[in-house]
Amino acid sequence: MHITTDKTALDVALIHDFLSTTSPWAQGIPLETVQRSIEHSLCFGGFIDGRQIAFARVVTDRATFAYLMDVFVLPDYRGRGYSRSLIESVQNHPELQNIRRFLLVSSSARGLYEKFGFRSPVKPEAFMEIHRPDIYR
Template sequence: MSFVISTDKDKLDIKKIHQYISVESYWGVGRTIEEVKTTIDHSFCFGIYDKYGEQIGFSRVVTDQILFAYLMDVIIFTKYQGNGYGKHLVDFMMNHVLIKKVKTIALKTKDAHSLYERHGFKKVGNSDFWMSIDKIKL
């Protein structure tokens, strides 16, 4: 398995990201390409690419870089699913200096709880979707 992960937004295949989110995802059906572009413009983004530069997946984070980060749109394109790329992408994100120092990290997922539990995420209350890591001890 040969791949590279980059935070360079210029490498992102916006049309491919839009198609997946707006058609194939359960959370972003109907999102316009303009909305996808805006979310990318206002987020810290990660792209994962194969050895030929083809984009395999995408994710983004909205954060104040100290107290709170929200992981969003974590996707591996259908053709590449089931090969462990999602684990590598989340590993990279969680070890990135921008995320590592944040006190509280949250996300919502319908079906990938085990992917995030290995990083210390726990369900929030009785929610079937919300998960978080909270490093602030009250």
Template sequence: MAHETTDGGFLLSDDPARFDLPRAHRWIATQSYWAEGIPFETFTKACANSLTVGAYAADGTMAAMARVVTDRATFGWICDVFVAEAQRSEGLGKRLMAYLKAHPDLQGFRRLHLATRDAHGLYRQFGFTELTKVENWMEIRDPEVYRR
């Protein structure tokens, strides 16, 4: 069952049937710094295997999105937070974060992560801090896939 709420004239929903996948892909593939050029098939698979949220204007148009990679029990990684340029002054980033913070499937986690180049102030308002125990974290970064 979809989790939905209305905030400031926008409907926020995790209903996959409502999510505008082509619009979201255009945003992420052409306007994001973190996934520029991501193929549609890859993005589709990522969304299908994540908790994907849209913020919808009164006319039903998707105005913002966020995706959470999660096991829905212990861990989540918030990614692909994007607000359409026309709505960037309407507080949708804050609305998305408040929705995610209250989402029933994202409660009681040991860790909730995200990465950002330029929105630290927004995320700090919701309790995010710099990564702790960074010396414990490792990664594999394929330069052919990850260009930035």
């Protein structure tokens, strides 16, 4: 799999389709919202034979904080190590070195992320959020 951070290479229609119809976390997300999120994030696209099959994006200040989100591999390509390659590319990106706090939220792939050093928060009581799970409906 070839992985790039070139946003012009991304298949935004494919990303939007997956997020809005298949992902459990962004059901119904508008195309304009996906476009804006890509514009303001460090994005990683995974490609096989010129076709995008994977995606991840990182919201970051590129100095102290990063939040990994919208990670997916298309269902037909799962179980082949592509998600591992994608996360390795994220962690090895030069602008994400020495990040003090690198967060993610995952309910289904914890085992994968734990292999890369992600753990439950040391002080979960210190984390707060405003969560609007039905905002796109």
